[in-house]
Amino acid sequence: MQMDVASFLQAIEMSGVATRIRDSFFLFPLLESIHVLGLALVLGTISIIDLRLLGLASTQRSFKRMESDILKWTWGAFALTALTGALMFITNARVYYHNFFFRTKMLLLVLTGINLLVFELTAGRTVHKWDNAAATPRVAKTVAALSLAMWISIVFMGRMIGFTTTRAAVVAPAPASVDFDNFLEGPPKK
Amino acid sequence: MVLGSAFMIYLRILGWAGMDQTLRETTSRFAPWLTGGLWLMLATGILMVVGEPVRELVTFSFWLKMSLVAVITLIAVVFQRSLRRNERQWEETLINRGSIKGLAILTFLIWACIIVLGRLIAYDHVWGSWSPATKA
Numbered sequence: 001m002q003m004d005v006a007s008f009l010q011a012i013e014m015s016g017v018a019t020r021i022r023d024s025f026f027l028f029p030l031l032e033s034i035h036v037l038g039l040a041l042v043l044g045t046i047s048i049i050d051l052r053l054l055g056l057a058s059t060q061r062s063f064k065r066m067e068s069d070i071l072k073w074t075w076g077a078f079a080l081t082a083l084t085g086a087l088m089f090i091t092n093a094r095v096y097y098h099n100f101f102f103r104t105k106m107l108l109l110v111l112t113g114i115n116l117l118v119f120e121l122t123a124g125r126t127v128h129k130w131d132n133a134a135a136t137p138r139v140a141k142t143v144a145a146l147s148l149a150m151w152i153s154i155v156f157m158g159r160m161i162g163f164t165t166t167r168a169a170v171v172a173p174a175p176a177s178v179d180f181d182n183f184l185e186g187p188p189k190k
Numbered sequence: 191m192v193l194g195s196a197f198m199i200y201l202r203i204l205g206w207a208g209m210d211q212t213l214r215e216t217t218s219r220f221a222p223w224l225t226g227g228l229w230l231m232l233a234t235g236i237l238m239v240v241g242e243p244v245r246e247l248v249t250f251s252f253w254l255k256m257s258l259v260a261v262i263t264l265i266a267v268v269f270q271r272s273l274r275r276n277e278r279q280w281e282e283t284l285i286n287r288g289s290i291k292g293l294a295i296l297t298f299l300i301w302a303c304i305i306v307l308g309r310l311i312a313y314d315h316v317w318g319s320w321s322p323a324t325k326a
Contacts, residue, residue, distance in 0.1 A: 029313040033306035037193075040305065044194015058219060061210070069207040073197070 009093040018090040028091065032162075035084040039158070041077035043151050045070050052136075053144035059134035064127060095165050102165075105157035112150050119143040192227035193301055195220035196266075203285060203294040212281055214273065221270060228263070249314040250321045255307035262300050 012018060021027045051057040052066055089096050096102045123130075123140035130136050136144075201207035202216040211219070239246045246252050273280050284290050314321040 026313075026316050029310055029316065030306070033309040036309055037302055037305045040193040041197060044191060044197060047191065047194060048198065065210055069201075070198075073201070073207070 005097075006094070009097055012090045013093045015090065017087070018093075021087060022091045028088065031084045031088050035081050035088065035158075038077045038081035038084065039155060042074055042081060043155060045074040045077070046147060046151055049074075050144040050148045053140045055134055055136060055141070063131050063136070092165065096161065099161055099165050101157045101160040105154055105161065108150050108154050108157065112147060112154070115143055115146050115150065192224050192231065193305075195224040195227065196301060197298070199224075200294045200298050204291055205285075213285055214277055214281065217270065217273060221266075224266065246311060248322050249311050250317045251307045251310040251314050255304055255311070258300055258304050258307065262297065262304065265297055265300075 021031070048058065048070060049066065052059065052061070052063060058066060119140065123137045123143070126137065130140075198208060198220050199217055202209070202211065202213055208216050276284075310316060
């Protein structure tokens, strides 16, 4: 079984798409950027919902109204991050697969899914009772607090994957041609 | 935080979300978060530059990004001031104008560029000879 995973990881790493991204000058940075754009929107829009559930913001607005307004954008942004994340994963699958931060991040993503499911099965079913109220059921508050904590951790883990899987960042010395004393005076005169 | 807040204001201007709220209600809900987030990023950003001044300052991406941050901050200030002074005009006519909606999309694209450039600070070689780091 272990062997199967290893050969599977190797196979996706050797795939045409993965090779194409690895060989490209700008594709990986571009994927990273879109990933960051998407995650900023995911975290931003989820926070709006979570803060409403916690009773800390937008408390005068209908929860259902906000949910139908906002969650479609959250899902769209999430799809974008999942796609770009998967494309980055396949370029170096064997390394990411064994990385502690990657595994923790995937675990947290699963937990946020379960958290969402818990909400839908509990407070989500009684939403008609508290839709316009500032006070939400205790389970909704708990779910929201967990959601915020987990999403912030997910962003942190993601950043750590970058720090721990690529080559160690060597602080390069300043290029000799850069004159820090006259930094804004344009390029050095030869 | 910042992008999420800005995003909600754009969606309201475009009429794609929050239509149960006036523009003013939307901005007073989200603008404080936007401003607070910008200050937070300024503080952590300065710490990052102080930590690795060479890596940051010797890149084309960094300076282009800072220029765009200045532009977007200016747009945000002008927008909020104008909304405060001409609230009725904004709610009744300006918000329906195509040019204003176009401007909203354009500003969102500036945000996207800022994010891309931020990531590109680590990959400044993509700029080739424009990057001071490659002139070593």
